Amino acid sequence: MLVSNNNPSIAVIGGTGKEGYALAARFAKAGFRTIIGSRSASKAVNTAYNLNTEFHVLTAEGCSNREATAKADIVILAVPYDGMMPILEDIKPVSTGKIIINIASSLDAEKKSRARINPAGSIAKEIQNFFGADAKVVDAFQNISPEQLEKYDEKIETNVLVVGADRETRDKIIGIINKIGIDAYDAGSIQNAVVVETMTAALIAINIRYKTKGAGIRLVGVSSS
Numbered sequence: 001m002l003v004s005n006n007n008p009s010i011a012v013i014g015g016t017g018k019e020g021y022a023l024a025a026r027f028a029k030a031g032f033r034t035i036i037g038s039r040s041a042s043k044a045v046n047t048a049y050n051l052n053t054e055f056h057v058l059t060a061e062g063c064s065n066r067e068a069t070a071k072a073d074i075v076i077l078a079v080p081y082d083g084m085m086p087i088l089e090d091i092k093p094v095s096t097g098k099i100i101i102n103i104a105s106s107l108d109a110e111k112k113s114r115a116r117i118n119p120a121g122s123i124a125k126e127i128q129n130f131f132g133a134d135a136k137v138v139d140a141f142q143n144i145s146p147e148q149l150e151k152y153d154e155k156i157e158t159n160v161l162v163v164g165a166d167r168e169t170r171d172k173i174i175g176i177i178n179k180i181g182i183d184a185y186d187a188g189s190i191q192n193a194v195v196v197e198t199m200t201a202a203l204i205a206i207n208i209r210y211k212t213k214g215a216g217i218r219l220v221g222v223s224s225s
């Protein structure tokens with residue numbers, strides 16, 4: 001699989017981790033130029049090499065978080081919330097005009113099955129405040145586990161909710177999510193980010209209660225077209 005020039009390029013900051021790697025693999029397999037970012041450029045290069053080898057593609061590359069951001073149209077932040085701020089400071093100088101996707105949830109640091117609302121209203125709002133008008137921030141993928149993403153050859157049942165930025169940006173993100181085999185829906189403005197980010201706590205509680213790993217959500221009563 002070679003890069004398809006019709007697709008935007010995707011940076012996955014923290015694509016060395018479980019969730020980021022699974023997302024990067026889906027984009028790379030779908031022909032997106034996929035740039036894995038890491039605090040260690042050599043770690044990112046190794047991860048991209050492993051990804052290309054595992055999936056028989058040539059679409060992934062690896063570099064530092066800042067270089068990955070500079071190269072991409074769309075930047076996925078696949079890093080833990082607690083470690084995010086130094087990374088945002090690192091990539092800010094090259095973030096102008098980018099779409100930034102936050103995938104982190106608003107969870108109690110001590111007990112992740114409990115929601116904790118971010119003082120800014122949501123993590124997405126905190127990130128948007130940090131970048132100001134220079135970048136467009138959306139939330140997506142909060143409610144989809146690596147275990148679900150790793151079902152590379154199956155239809156994914158979980159839906160992804162996209163919130164934040166403007167309608168045109170949300171439609172663009174829904175379009176690329178559809179291309180990696182996942183149904184996604186426009187769930188409104190950044191004011192709704194708190195809903196998406198805190199729902200993860202309920203899904204984690206469900207995972208614990210029902211001894212599973214991949215509890216997700218699926219909308220009824222709406223068509224994605």
Ligand SMILES: NC(=O)c1ccc[n+]([C@@H]2O[C@H](COP(=O)([O-])OP(=O)(O)OC[C@H]3O[C@@H](n4cnc5c(N)ncnc54)[C@H](OP(=O)(O)O)[C@@H]3O)[C@@H](O)[C@H]2O)c1
Nearest residue numbers: 014016017018019020038039078079080083104105142145
């Ligand atoms: N796991 C899930 O079920 C799930 C589901 C949906 C969304 N998410 C979200 O996806 C994001 C990544 O989750 P994950 O489970 O893949 O996380 P992870 O494996 O703990 O971390 C992902 C990557 O982030 C970087 N990182 C780790 N700790 C860091 C720190 N303290 N400061 C800065 N960078 C750090 C590392 O990359 P480098 O060392 O290469 O820089 C690491 O490979 C999180 O925001 C999480 O909330 C997770």
